[in-house]
Amino acid sequence: MSSFEESIKPFFWVDHEKSxxxxxxxxxxxxxxxxxxxxxxxxxxxxxxxxxxAVFLSEKMPELEGIVKFDPEGSMFCAYSSDSEALKQFILAFKLACEDDAQIQDLFSRAELD
Known part of the structure; x- marks a missing residue:
């Protein structure tokens, strides 16, 4: 397993044909x-x-809005893109934010129920 894959755990990366x-x-x-x-x-x-x-993306990485998209389900969160570098940037930053309790709570205070 690559160090990138280790660094984003428990998130996991999936390669598709075109995304x-x-x-x-x-x-x-x-x-x-x-x-x-x-x-x-x-x-x-x-x-x-x-x-x-979505709150994280709009506030912290607005340059990736429209490039990184979300397709969640009840039991799974999923983000996807045709630009693998953009998605790597997003998930590395999002994982860091998740590990920062104060930052993630602040962001979550502005999240809205889907």
Whole structure:
């Protein structure tokens, strides 16, 4: 496994024929983020992760809006792009943000239920 793949865990990278994705099986990572707003209906689903990632993208990496897209499901968060370098930039920065409790809570305070 490459150091890039190690550095984004528990997110995982998937190569497709003409695009790339980065995904997360929800439920085991950073549940405490979503518990802070469980009264608002957040459960930590793939859709909730998508809402959080959208706030992160618009505020921290607006140059990648429209290049990095989201396709979450109930049990999985998924971001994808036809530009693998852009998606790598996004997931490395998003993972760092997820590891910074103060920053991720601040971003999540502006997330909206999907």
């Amino acid at each position: 790339v994705s980065v995904c997360l099986s929800v439920g085991d990572y950073k549940n405490e983020i979503f518990e802070t707003r469980s009264d608002d209906g957040f459960e930590g689903s793939g859709y909730d992760w998508g809402s959080l990632a």
